[in-house]
Amino acid sequence: MSETTGQKLRNGAANPASPALPAGRRERNKREKLQRIVASARKLFQKQGFTATTTQEIAQHAEIGVGTLFLYAKSKEDLLILVFRDEILEIVDRAHESCPKSASLQDQLLHIFDAFLTYHQKDLGLACALIKEITIFSNPDRREDVASMMDKIFTRIAAPIERAQARGLIRSDIDVRRAATNVFAVYYVGLVGWLGGMVSLAEFRTDLATALKMQIDGLQATPGQMSAKPTTRTTTRRS
Amino acid sequence: MSETTGQKLRNGAANPASPALPAGRRERNKREKLQRIVASARKLFQKQGFTATTTQEIAQHAEIGVGTLFLYAKSKEDLLILVFRDEILEIVDRAHESCPKSASLQDQLLHIFDAFLTYHQKDLGLACALIKEITIFSNPDRREDVASMMDKIFTRIAAPIERAQARGLIRSDIDVRRAATNVFAVYYVGLVGWLGGMVSLAEFRTDLATALKMQIDGLQATPGQMSAKPTTRTTTRRS
């Protein structure tokens, strides 16, 4: 699944579900070392921020040489993904479970995005670094990690859409997956605007709600339902 | 408008439209130097790529010291924006002008995005660096540059939507600006997927068309028009 080292990891038959038994001393040492590295990186990133933390420090804290560190992660950015991938997946799973399944589609989607938001809010600097790396990953080896993470996220976003479709609220000819991607895209660009200081958190939330509504309703003029009140305010830029 | 140096640029009364007259020797020297820097950076970035080009090289090529370079651009990434902002604006303006104004909204939007795409295709490495920097800019001083660029882009995307609205094809209560943002978001996330090697260019184009259609039509079940044939394929990930 993760394939950290890349070169010399010939673990018998992979780890399909539960992580195969300890095997030899080497394997165990490596696993322990990787855990120490990830734990150290997480701790230091959270304490000092991404840029303020040096790879030397991480290596020292994990009680290994710098060279060894770069054997487990090909770059400092790699560590970011290694550290936060699981956390993000945890967040999205929890958000999926706690989703108010009988609420409106819009509210269900907002529930999920709110979970992300709350998480990112805890450390904006880290959020920036993470988003930057996930957007364009510097190391091709991380493609699969990022891809599988996005896959999971899309699936979780697709769930409420699928439920709404089952209830007949969403057109049955809609590709739920694609819809989830569109919805995520809108969240994502909003998030970037917030992190970049273009809009406040409050604005972001309001805008997101409006944007989602628009996605659900569509743009097209449907002679039947022209009633709705004019949508609220446009994005306000700071000068 | 651009405010490159930031500290000591006390040009009489700004440059409202045309760039005020030459003034003293200092001003002229500075302008020439900035031009040399930007030209050198562009040339080298295009020849060798962003990471392969060192700041030393740029300084040398522009016939200035390294220290001077960092007086005009606060970081290497800054140069990226300095260099490509105008090019991007040029592209979006041309796409706006050549837009087939009587075509369907979807086709008009695709026309604009195609222009971006063609541009990025010429140098994927540079496109990655640029997108990365525009997404999360490392230097707060560039916020205004990025913001104004995005502003222009949104305006250009809004134009066809507005025309469609005038023709009565789009609901009159739609906030055109917000719609443009949504549409852009979908393009953007697709672009990132393409640049990250998640989908091929062909897939990206097809997906974009489907995604735009979905945005225009909306997700909601509208009892009147349930005819449409099932949408095509989902995003296919590579293993």
Added chain:
DNA sequence: GCTTATTTCTGACTATAGTCAGTTTTAATT
């Protein structure tokens, strides 16, 4: 024109991500 003040320039210097040739540890083979 000379003196002083201000701005602009500069390259030696610093900090840090990432490399690699050599060492140590583990495992396989006899």
Added chain:
DNA sequence: AATTAAAACTGACTATAGTCAGAAATAAGC
């Protein structure tokens, strides 16, 4: 147990983005 092979580890080293104290250029005041 000794030998050999393979894998994993290491820190001195390299490359490069960015800094800063002083030098040079320009402008202002006399």
